[in-house]
Amino acid sequence: MANNVGFIGYGMMASSLVGGIVAKKIRTPDQIYCSDVYPPARDAAIKEGYNATDCNAFVCNHSDSVIFLAVKPNCVHDACLDIMKAKDGGAVIVSIAAGVTLETLEKALPGRRVVRVMPNTPCLVGEAASGFSLGTNCTDDDRILVKTLLDAVGVSMEVNENLLNAVTGLSGSGPAYVFQFIEALSDGGVRAGLPRNVATMLAAQTVKGAAEMVLKTGKHPGELKDNVTSPGGTTIAGVEALERGGFRAATIAAVTSATKRSMQLGGTSDEVIHNKYGL
Numbered sequence: 001m002a003n004n005v006g007f008i009g010y011g012m013m014a015s016s017l018v019g020g021i022v023a024k025k026i027r028t029p030d031q032i033y034c035s036d037v038y039p040p041a042r043d044a045a046i047k048e049g050y051n052a053t054d055c056n057a058f059v060c061n062h063s064d065s066v067i068f069l070a071v072k073p074n075c076v077h078d079a080c081l082d083i084m085k086a087k088d089g090g091a092v093i094v095s096i097a098a099g100v101t102l103e104t105l106e107k108a109l110p111g112r113r114v115v116r117v118m119p120n121t122p123c124l125v126g127e128a129a130s131g132f133s134l135g136t137n138c139t140d141d142d143r144i145l146v147k148t149l150l151d152a153v154g155v156s157m158e159v160n161e162n163l164l165n166a167v168t169g170l171s172g173s174g175p176a177y178v179f180q181f182i183e184a185l186s187d188g189g190v191r192a193g194l195p196r197n198v199a200t201m202l203a204a205q206t207v208k209g210a211a212e213m214v215l216k217t218g219k220h221p222g223e224l225k226d227n228v229t230s231p232g233g234t235t236i237a238g239v240e241a242l243e244r245g246g247f248r249a250a251t252i253a254a255v256t257s258a259t260k261r262s263m264q265l266g267g268t269s270d271e272v273i274h275n276k277y278g279l
């Protein structure tokens with residue numbers, strides 16, 4: 001075996017992650033092992049040139065570097081049983097399941113090195129924003145390996161585990177909010193008379209350009225907004241309409257609702273979410 005990477009579950013997120021990793025030539029397709037219970041998912045993996053199977057143990061037995069646990073949170077327990085049944089080839093286990101805590105993972109995978117990661121789908125185009133936390137058995141080499149893989153498909157930050165639910169609510173789920181915003185901007189353009197294709201291209205490029213300005217200038221988003229907003233001009237009319245529609249409050253509520261949901265998926269009671277986290 002030579003630095004093989006396994007994926008248990010080859011759905012939306014696994015295919016995005018592995019697509020980014022292979023595109024960046026961090027691993028070659030023959031170093032990728034995927035298992036999925038759903039035949040069309042395996043067909044999709046085979047089409048990309050990866051090794052695909054319905055047997056999770058097969059993936060574990062062939063992955064000496066990392067095994068990504070990329071099933072839905074309610075399937076994590078069963079997948080962990082399969083990992084424990086397979087031989088321990090020394091791979092670090094990286095769970096991307098929303099809400100599932102390191103404590104839960106370490107209980108299900110006794111003695112194993114476990115990392116909890118929250119990536120997002122833009123990893124497919126090399127623009128992921130990921131947060132991660134290491135389990136108690138992890139080494140510095142694990143930190144370097146996981147960060148190298150995540151940074152190959154975007155940017156990553158190690159955070160205290162208690163912040164990973166908020167990372168999930170913001171950047172894990174965030175692409176969906178931004179796609180909604182792009183679609184809404186495009187609708188606005190169509191309402192104002194633009195053809196759909198022109199409106200969607202302008203909307204997406206505007207979001208991309210504005211995001212690049214925040215990242216590259218390091219300026220506060222409010223200052224960048226002010227630079228667009230001429231006194232008595234067009235922009236303030238649009239900004240006012242957004243504020244009247246509750247744009248900022250709705251966005252904050254989106255992130256906090258998703259954060260709360262991540263906590264619920266991890267088994268935290270609503271009482272604790274309210275009393276301890278104030279959500």
Ligand SMILES: NC(=O)C1=CN([C@@H]2O[C@H](COP(=O)(O)OP(=O)(O)OC[C@H]3O[C@@H](n4cnc5c(N)ncnc54)[C@H](O)[C@@H]3O)[C@@H](O)[C@H]2O)C=CC1
Nearest residue numbers: 009011012013036037038041070071072073075096097098
């Ligand atoms: N979709 C997203 O944007 C993100 C998802 N995540 C997390 O990634 C995980 C996967 O999410 P998606 O890829 O969206 O879901 P998905 O439903 O697209 O993929 C999950 C795959 O796992 C397979 N599966 C289910 N049980 C299995 C088992 N016991 N063994 C092998 N394969 C099994 C399913 O057939 C499916 O193809 C979830 O835990 C989610 O919380 C994390 C960050 C972002």
Ligand SMILES: O=C(O)[C@@H]1CCC=N1
Nearest residue numbers: 097098168172173174
């Ligand atoms: O919706 C979900 O539960 C997953 C986790 C973060 C993004 N998608």
